[in-house]
Amino acid sequence: xxxxxxxxxxxxxxxxxxxxxxxxxxxxxxxxxxxxxxxxxxxxxxxxxxxxxxxxxxxxxxxxxxxxxxxxxxxxxxxxx
Amino acid sequence: xxxxxxxxxxxxxxxxxxxxxxxxxxxxxxxxxxxxxxxxxxxxxxxxxxxxxxxxxxxxxxxxxxxxxxxxxxxxxxxxx
Amino acid sequence: xxxxxxxxxxxxxxxxxxxxxxxxxxxxxxxxxxxxxxxxxxxxxxxxxxxxxxxxxxxxxxxxxxxxxxxxxxxxxxxxxxxxxxxxxxxxxxxxxxxxxxxxxxxxxxxxxxxxxxxxxxxxxxxxxxxxxxxxxxxx
Amino acid sequence: xxxxxxxxxxxxxxxxxxxxxxxxxxxxxxxxxxxxxxxxxxxxxxxxxxxxxxxxxxxxxxxxxxxxxxxxxxxxxxxxxxxxxxxxxxxxxxxxxxxxxxxxxxxxxxxxxxxxxxxxxxxxxxxxxxxxxxxxxxxx
Numbered sequence: 001x002x003x004x005x006x007x008x009x010x011x012x013x014x015x016x017x018x019x020x021x022x023x024x025x026x027x028x029x030x031x032x033x034x035x036x037x038x039x040x041x042x043x044x045x046x047x048x049x050x051x052x053x054x055x056x057x058x059x060x061x062x063x064x065x066x067x068x069x070x071x072x073x074x075x076x077x078x079x080x081x
Numbered sequence: 082x083x084x085x086x087x088x089x090x091x092x093x094x095x096x097x098x099x100x101x102x103x104x105x106x107x108x109x110x111x112x113x114x115x116x117x118x119x120x121x122x123x124x125x126x127x128x129x130x131x132x133x134x135x136x137x138x139x140x141x142x143x144x145x146x147x148x149x150x151x152x153x154x155x156x157x158x159x160x161x162x
Numbered sequence: 163x164x165x166x167x168x169x170x171x172x173x174x175x176x177x178x179x180x181x182x183x184x185x186x187x188x189x190x191x192x193x194x195x196x197x198x199x200x201x202x203x204x205x206x207x208x209x210x211x212x213x214x215x216x217x218x219x220x221x222x223x224x225x226x227x228x229x230x231x232x233x234x235x236x237x238x239x240x241x242x243x244x245x246x247x248x249x250x251x252x253x254x255x256x257x258x259x260x261x262x263x264x265x266x267x268x269x270x271x272x273x274x275x276x277x278x279x280x281x282x283x284x285x286x287x288x289x290x291x292x293x294x295x296x297x298x299x300x301x302x
Numbered sequence: 303x304x305x306x307x308x309x310x311x312x313x314x315x316x317x318x319x320x321x322x323x324x325x326x327x328x329x330x331x332x333x334x335x336x337x338x339x340x341x342x343x344x345x346x347x348x349x350x351x352x353x354x355x356x357x358x359x360x361x362x363x364x365x366x367x368x369x370x371x372x373x374x375x376x377x378x379x380x381x382x383x384x385x386x387x388x389x390x391x392x393x394x395x396x397x398x399x400x401x402x403x404x405x406x407x408x409x410x411x412x413x414x415x416x417x418x419x420x421x422x423x424x425x426x427x428x429x430x431x432x433x434x435x436x437x438x439x440x441x442x
Contacts, residue, residue, distance in 0.1 A: 008352055009422035010434040010442065050439045054420070057355035073352055073420075079435040080349065080356075080380060080421025081261075081333050081392050081412060089212055090282035091294040091302065131299045135280070138215035154212055154280075160295040161209065161216075161240060161281025162193050162252050162272060162401075174314040177332070183387045186336035189329065189408075192317070196326035196399060247323045259336060265409045268329075272401060 001026055001068050003033065008075040011051060014043045024066065030055070031062040037074065050076050082107055082149050084114065089156040092132060095124045105147065111136070112143040118155065131157050163237035164220045166211060171239050173253040180235035185257035189268035193252040195245050203288035209242045209251060212280040216240070219279040223271055231267040233258055238271070240281055251283070303377035304360045306351060311379050313393040320375035325397035329408035333392040335385050343428035349382045349391060352420040356380070359419040363411055371407040373398055378411070380421060391423070 004019050012018055022036035030053045038048060053060050054073045066072060085100050093099055103117040111134045119129060134141050135154040147153060163179050177190050195207050220238050227233055234257040241251050254271050258264040285293045293301060303319050317330050335347050360378050367373055374397040381391050394411050398404040425433045433441060 006352065008420065009350065009424070010436060010439075013434070014442075046442065047436075047439065050436065054352070054355055057352075057358045071354075073355065075352065075420060075422070076434070076436040077438050078417065078420050079423045079437060080351070080419050081416040087212065089280065090210065090284070091296060091299075094294070095302075127302065128296075128299065131296065135212070135215055138212075138218045152214075154215065156212065156280060156282070157294070157296040158298050159277065159280050160283045160297060161211070161279050162276040173317070177313070177330075181332075181334060181388060183335075183337045186334055188332040188334060190317075190332075191401065191405075192321075192328040192330075193401070194321060194326055194328060194397075195323075197323045248321060257334075261331065261333070261409075261412060265331075265405060269401075269405045 001028070003066060003070070003072050005033070005037065006071075006073040008073065010076050011044060011047055011074060014047060015041050016043070028066055029062060030060050030064045030066065033066060033072065034062070047076050052077070082109070084147060084151075084153050086114070086118065087152070087154040089154065091157050092125060092128055092155060095128060096122050097124070109147055110143060111141050111145045111147065114147060114153065115143070128157050133158070164217055164224070165239040166213060166216060167239060167241055168243045169241070171241050171250045171253045173250060176237050176239055176253050177255050179237050180255045180257040182234045182257050185234040185259055187259070187261035187264035188255060188257045189264040190253065190255045191268055191272050192250050193272070195247050195249045195251060197247050204247065204285055205288050206247070206286040207245045207251065208284040208286065209240070209245065210282055211240070211242055215280045220275070223274050223278065227256075227267050227271055230270065231258060231263045233263075233267055236267075236271070238275065304357055304364070305379040306353060306356060307379060307381055308383045309381075311381050311390045311393045313390060313395075316377050316379055316393050317395050319377050320395045320397040322374045322397050325374040325399055327399070327401035327404035328395060328397045329404040330393065330395045331408055331412050332390050333412070335387050335389045335391060337387050344387065344425055345428050346387070346426040347385045347391065348424040348426065349380070349385065350422055351380070351382055355420045360415065363414050363418065367396075367407050367411055370410065371398060371403045373403075373407055376407075376411070378415065
């Protein structure tokens with residue numbers, strides 16, 4: 001299934017886009033999303049170990065399953081305040 | 082020497098005056114001031130163990146000597162804020 | 163900046179007075195007149211002070227605070243006289259480079275103000291009685 | 303009250319929104335744009351966020367705070383976009399019955415905001431370079 005991933009801050013700058021589309025298996029997990037992103041966008045490599053994934057506005061660990069309707073985002077550590 | 086003692090809050094209310102005058106020996110200490118106040122104003126008795134003495138706007142212990150020109154005040158525990 | 167006043171406290175002006183490009187953190191504390199205390203209802207408070215000593219002690223607190231934390235700017239204002247429910251009795255503002263310093267310094271400042279500065283409040287209870295508040299002293 | 307805004311933060315309005323007759327203590331924290339960081343000079347910051355998640359996380363913080371302290375009212379406002387030196391980037395206000403609670407809750411709130419809420423700042427250094435701030439990540 002095709003998943004649109006919103007990108008923010010340095011992740012967006014490195015990828016050169018606010019949203020990238022990756023293809024993962026049905027019932028794919030956050031881990032498979034991370035793998036697909038690495039393949040589609042090697043420019044994100046320096047950030048890879050630091051990226052967070054959020055599903056429907058909640059932080060999601062690698063074992064969380066992604067559904068086609070989910071809103072998915074990926075970003076480096078936050079620095080608000 | 083005669084010393085005017087400013088009074089505040091419940092001490093003033095119990096004494097019924099904003100300033101009482103007490104007579105203490107030359108070179109008298111805060112301890113002698115406390116004794117003289119007890120004699121002059123028995124109404125202060127309930128507060129006696131709790132009263133602070135300030136000399137020239139600084140808290141003063143019982144051994145501090147009072148000079149004729151000092152500004153002397155006496156008051157119960159503070160509750161600002 | 164230190165101030166004793168009979169007028170309502172303008173805490174925004176106080177806060178502006180401590181802002182600085184050198185500081186990333188400002189902490190403001192407001193003490194306000196609370197209705198309920200230990201199950202009793204307050205209708206108003208009256209504050210009085212020993213003015214010269216209160217100002218000297220507040221300045222001493224600001225000076226001492228600077229020996230403990232890297233305070234950029236600080237200000238205290240305390241209101242006197244008759245205060246209604248919700249009124250602001252005290253405002254203390256501190257700016258520091260970083261937030262942990264500002265929180266620690268601000269808390270220390272108001273904690274110490276409450277034990278050192280000669281200001282007293284009188285409760286006006288809803289039953290019509292009044293009572294000076296003197297911590298550690300049994301009620302009259 | 304939670305708000306993300308591109309406009310200057312009106313922290314007095316925010317503070318008024320948390321005042322209450324049931325609370326004796328209000329703590330306000332302001333984060334402001336500091337000029338010097340680790341010997342480097344900032345001329346401006348740019349903030350961006352993931353809006354839906356940032357609002358959800360800020361609400362989660364307010365809810366969780368109430369399980370830890372007896373918070374009466376609380377509010378957070380975070381500014382986005384281009385901020386100059388001294389500008390306020392975030393304001394958080396908390397009211398509680400007593401001051402220790404208000405200081406602890408206020409400090410927890412801003413500490414947690416800085417690690418959980420998806421907002422990012424980009425440094426505009428005085429040497430003309432820019433740099434996203436991502437704690438724990440080596441500079442690009």
